[in-house]
Amino acid sequence: MNEWIGTALTQKRDLLEPEAWALLAAYGIPVPKHRLVKTAAEAVAAAGAIGYPVVLKVVSQDILHKSDAGGVRVGLRDAEAVQAAYAGILKSVRAYQPNARVEGIFVCEMLPPGGVECIIGTTHDASFGPVVMVGLGGIFVEVLRDVSFRIPPLNKADALAMIGELKGAALLTGIRGQKPRDVEALADMLLRVARLVQENPEIEELDINPCIVYEAGAVPVDARVLLKSVF
Amino acid sequence: MPNLDTIRSLFYAKSVAVVGASANPSKTGYVILKNILEGGYAGAVYPINPGSESILGVPCAASLGDVPGAVDLVVIVVPARAVPDVMRQAVQKGAKGAIIISGGFREIGNAELEAEVMAIAEAGGIAVIGPNCQGVNYLPNKLCASWPLIETRGAMAVVSQSGTIGAAMGGWAAEDGLGVTATVALGNNSGVPVIDLMQFFAQEDDVRVIALNIEGVRDGRQFMEAARAVLQKKPLVLLKPGRTAKGAEAAQSHTKSIAGSDAVFDAACRQIGLIRAEGIAEFYDYSKILSLLPKPAGRRLAILTSSGGSGILAADVAEDLGIALPPLGEEAVQALREKLPPQCVLANPLDLTGDATADRYRVALEALSAYDVADCFLLIFGDPIAGAAEMADAVRQKLGKPIVVAFLGGGEVEKQEVPLLIRAGIPAYPTPERAVRAIGALLRKS
Incomplete structure (x- = not known):
């Protein structure tokens, strides 16, 4: 078991944000x-x-x-x-x-401006187990529910397909003369998160909200990891 | 690896007993016996009813133990509380399969009774379909232990939790001249698992598509893995009601499945390339096209129509689904101009106008066959166009591309032509939109 998760479980709490970031970093996700x-x-x-x-x-x-x-x-x-x-x-x-x-x-x-806000999340489905979600941030996720799901393990084609399914995908691929954002980097983060939740079954929910996708690279700004209360 | 032989011995039973057979035509025990007999089942049939000498001209036995010969399959129509005892007798008789039509088990809270029945069956090595189901119609063995009696054999295997949805599929397929290989009603599905049935039909040579209606899956990952393996061999069309929160609630109380969140289920379908139908009409439409046609080589569609309005409806849906309607090209248009009357609109859709005959379609299609204009052709017959089926069948070879038909506004001619088209292996639909959506499903085939 991951040491931060182990400590949190013995203290009967979820991960603190620094621990959540450390967990992301351990899976090769570039945190600020x-x-x-x-x-x-x-x-x-x-x-x-x-x-x-x-x-x-x-x-x-x-x-x-x-x-x-x-x-x-x-x-x-x-x-x-x-x-x-x-x-x-x-x-x-x-x-x-x-x-x-x-x-x-x-x-x-403090991250520079110029990125597109996205959300990456995972949840636990009663029938399918861990499920990974991607969406566009802000009103897109809150009001329009513009999100898509996949079930780990994911391959790169799955990750790109779930980004492509978003109704607002054009915000990432470039509209109105805007340069395209680094969809590959977002897909890469999805793959790493998928592996993270598969390898750490103690996680009930994980949220990276937002993560900012730039012309080069994608970076999480806020991360939350909730653990299963009974494990 | 599931034991597909147990399923095979159930469907290919050489003798059948109907426990709870009845002489009363309003009873299920009468209808099932009648359908088995009238369907032309070649094996031995034994009605079991202690109160009757014979039913429908067949001598009755008082119990399974009194049957003179062997019994492979037991169809059970008696009240739930009597089922454990029947199952014990079935074990003693050496039956290999049981179809439990009777309701009154888990679906109304009698989980213990159901568990008791299943434990007896399992210990006795009996494969069970049901309980609380509409039975099995397996056409290769002419065994209609279900209702209504459907005898038109085709390449579609229907596995359906809902008896009515399964029967509707069989009924439409018979009416269309398309037919089914089997309809299997799952009911509470406590015996043979859905994924085993999928795997069985995936390796049956005469099955070209599996149509699966379920209200939920208990183990999503296991289902995904099984479906992935099936999809390597056969296309699978899925109807899973419960897209909305209210619908999901109804599914839970209906068969007590643990229906997971629908968005997650939908994502799983996309992930493995499973074609999900939006509703029952699409369930049939998609299964029909997949049982008749191979996947087109590309996404280009050419539409030929006698009805301008219908052509536009088709074009709208094609656009929605990302199906291309490319221009026909100058050379093809020139060739058409030389052969067709001047009122025709030489574009895609190609409007052959309201006085079009089957021969005008033939002329246009033959002209187009010389050019690479599309990967798939939609013929909209929007009038009583006699000889449409014969023409389409004849021109198909030369065209070398899949043909789909929408036939509407054709009165009596339409009623004659549609089954002819389908028997010739050309899927026909009653509206242009349904035809194009079916083409969309065909293009999603993995």
Whole structure:
């Protein structure tokens, strides 16, 4: 069993975001630069090492929706902003959920604009077991349910076919003079996620939402891994 | 590897007992016995009924034990509570198969009774179809242990959880002159697994398509693997109701299958190249084309029509499905211009206009056969065009491409021509849209 999953199971919790990123990275998925810190000074040092601008996010097993809790600050351009964001996050989180345990603050590289937001997810079907999903992010997934599914194991043709099935696939392949995005990189991430959930049956659900697909490369921005409560 | 021999011995039974045979024409036990007899079954038939001397002129036995000869297959129509005892007698008699028509088991909460029956059958080595099913009609053995009696033999094997859907498929196929190899009703499907039946029909020489109606699969992955193997040999058309949340709810209570999320099931079908029908009409239409035609070499379709409006309807659906309607090309158009009357519209669709005869279609098709204009031809006969079938059959060789027909607005002529077309191996449909959707399914064949 994967060590992060093993630890989380013994502590009867899901994976924390840094653990989820580490799991993705272990499967060769290129995650943004990041560091988990415990003090404002550490946060400033981490931001300096990663390079500005950065994003700060709260790491807590008790908070399901980080943004709602005021636990995310983006576009931080200098040390002052990082210090203020660090204090601000702790204050907001305490106000939102006083008893929430805070494991630390996650300092991450802020990704450049110019990508198409997608979502990669997995779920567990009663009849088919693990199922992999891809969709276009934002309103496309939330309102239009523009998603497609496949059942692992996947081959590359399967991954490309599921991307091609999306009604909004043209957003990735290039419309109105836009350059095509790196569909191959998105397909590659799907293949890696499919292998990840197949090899780690303790996972109930995995969400990479969003992952940003650029002209070259695709990068996860937010990852969540939920474990089966009984395993 | 499933034991296909047990299925074979069930379908090719040399003797059949109908337990619960009845002299009352309104009873299932009467209808099944009558269908077995009238269907021309060549083996021994034994009605079992302690209260009758003979039914439909055949002497009755009081119980299975009283039957003088061997019994290969037992068809059970008695009430559920009596079935365990019948199954014990069947084991003693050395039967190889049982078709349990009777309902009153798992589907109404009597799971224990069903388990008891299945345990007796399993211990006794009896392959079971059902319970709670509409039986089996296996035409190579002229064994119609089902209803209604369908005798038109074809290349379509129908395996259906719903008895009515299976019977409808058989009925339409008979009416069309297409026929079926078999209809097998699954009911609660506690005995012979669906995937074993699929594998059995996949290796039967006279089966060209398997039409499968199920409401859910318990083990999705196992089903995918089995279907993948079947698809190497035969096309498989699937009808799985329960696309919507309400539909899925009905499926759960209907046969208590664990119907997974439909989007996931649909993805599994796409992944393995299984052709899923949207509804029962498409289920029949797709099975029909797949039992008659090979896959065209490409996605180019040429449409010849006597009805402009019908041609447009066909073109719309083709566009929706990504089927190409390429221009006919200058040379082909020139050749057509020399042979056809001036009112014809020389494009794709090629409108031969309302006074078109079978001969005008022949002239046009022969002219087109000299050019590589399409991979598949749709002939829309939108009028009472006599001799359409004979013409299409004759021109097919020269054309060297699959022909599909839509026949509509043809009155009595249409009723005569459609079965002739299908018997000649040319799938015919009552609307242009259904014909084009069927072509779309044919193009999805793996």
